[in-house]
Amino acid sequence: MRRAQRRLARFQSALTGARRVLILTHNHPDPDSLAGSFLLRRLLQKRFGLTAEIGYGGLIGRAENRAMVARLRIPVRRARELDFHRYDAIILVDTQPGTGNNALPPGRLPHAVFDHHPVQPLTRLVPFHDVRADHGAAVTLIAEYLHAAEIGLDSRLATAVFYAIRSETMNLRREATTADARLFTQIFPLVDNRKLADIERAPLTRTYLVILDKAFRATRVLGDTAITRLPEIPYPDAVAELADLILRVSGIHQAVVMGVYRGQLYFSLRTSDPRGNAGRVLQRIVGANGRAGGHETMAGGRIHPAELGRTPEGMERWLAQRIREVLGLTGVRATPLLRRRRKVEGSRKKRISARDGSSLAAAATRRRAKPAKGRNGRAKPSRR
Ligand SMILES: [Mn+2]
Numbered sequence: 055m056r057r058a059q060r061r062l063a064r065f066q067s068a069l070t071g072a073r074r075v076l077i078l079t080h081n082h083p084d085p086d087s088l089a090g091s092f093l094l095r096r097l098l099q100k101r102f103g104l105t106a107e108i109g110y111g112g113l114i115g116r117a118e119n120r121a122m123v124a125r126l127r128i129p130v131r132r133a134r135e136l137d138f139h140r141y142d143a144i145i146l147v148d149t150q151p152g153t154g155n156n157a158l159p160p161g162r163l164p165h166a167v168f169d170h171h172p173v174q175p176l177t178r179l180v181p182f183h184d185v186r187a188d189h190g191a192a193v194t195l196i197a198e199y200l201h202a203a204e205i206g207l208d209s210r211l212a213t214a215v216f217y218a219i220r221s222e223t224m225n226l227r228r229e230a231t232t233a234d235a236r237l238f239t240q241i242f243p244l245v246d247n248r249k250l251a252d253i254e255r256a257p258l259t260r261t262y263l264v265i266l267d268k269a270f271r272a273t274r275v276l277g278d279t280a281i282t283r284l285p286e287i288p289y290p291d292a293v294a295e296l297a298d299l300i301l302r303v304s305g306i307h308q309a310v311v312m313g314v315y316r317g318q319l320y321f322s323l324r325t326s327d328p329r330g331n332a333g334r335v336l337q338r339i340v341g342a343n344g345r346a347g348g349h350e351t352m353a354g355g356r357i358h359p360a361e362l363g364r365t366p367e368g369m370e371r372w373l374a375q376r377i378r379e380v381l382g383l384t385g386v387r388a389t390p391l392l393r394r395r396r397k398v399e400g401s402r403k404k405r406i407s408a409r410d411g412s413s414l415a416a417a418a419t420r421r422r423a424k425p426a427k428g429r430n431g432r433a434k435p436s437r438r
Contacts, residue, residue, distance in 0.1 A: 111156060
């Protein structure tokens with residue numbers, strides 16, 4: 055607690071003289087950076103008496119994230135519509151300077167950084183930075199400041215925080231710490247369950263269903279690794295969303311999804327190995343050809359093919375090859391995730407009925423009787 059008070063005081067003094075503050079999320083913001091910014095805005099207004107706005111680069115693509123902003127009325131503005139000269143201070147949330155995944159103008163340093171990713175060299179030059187990679191969610195770290203400032207959470211803020219922790223840590227299952235768990239349970243009584251349900255069951259667009267369909271068809275399985283190459287994605291964080299989903303397929307313990315959005319190649323890696331070092335693995339895969347980073351089990355990155363004088367398709371092919379090399383999968387046979395159904399009369403009917411919902415129970419029994427191969431959770435150490 056003492057420590058939190060001291061941090062709060064140091065944060066406040068880093069903003070001395072500032073009146074208008076811009077809080078920036080990472081590009082294509084996720085619930086953690088949105089909720090973290092929302093909390094911080096409240097702190098700046100209530101405790102420091104400052105004017106604070108929230109900006110984001112890229113776009114908010116995921117249906118749940120759009121619903122979160124709309125239902126909780128999180129006041130966000132697109133970075134490209136902002137005049138950065140109007141702000142005396144910039145604060146980064148869930149991102150850091152020099153990572154290339156935020157709208158911070160080149161050459162400008164923020165006044166403060168709040169993040170839970172590995173610390174970047176430029177961050178050390180920032181007047182106030184609180185970067186603690188041992189937190190499952192950035193929002194947990196920021197909530198400590200509100201607590202120290204004795205600012206309670208109303209139901210909008212609590213719902214935002216709750217949903218952020220829930221999605222970032224997959225209900226405390228993924229890289230969550232006791233701090234995340236404590237906050238999660240503390241704020242639960244304040245959550246607006248109706249709004250939360252509206253967010254979690256946000257309406258899905260047809261575009262989304264189309265990309266799901268394309269992604270499943272494009273997925274190749276190599277051992278317990280799934281690699282998905284998409285020529286085009288409707289929004290950049292679709293790769294993360296798809297990788298999360300494909301990782302849930304039984305027998306899959308690593309998933310990489312890549313896709314092109316406006317000429318840039320985006321990719322995402324997910325692993326079920328809690329010590330998978332996903333961020334580092336992805337950096338090794340990409341090398342100097344792009345940017346990548348992340349946590350133990352989740353990571354993402356981006357390549358700008360035009361800057362390398364290459365086409366997106368060419369870079370995608372290159373990336374798929376690199377993934378095979380770094381993950382030790384060269385020579386491993388790739389099979390489609392969804393096998394095409396053979397059109398053989400007679401056996402056809404049986405196969406269809408096993409897939410259709412009415413005989414799911416029968417299929418489940420069969421599966422139980424004969425467990426699938428390669429379900430032993432751990433990936434081979436040689437891979438990393
Ligand atoms: Mn985060």
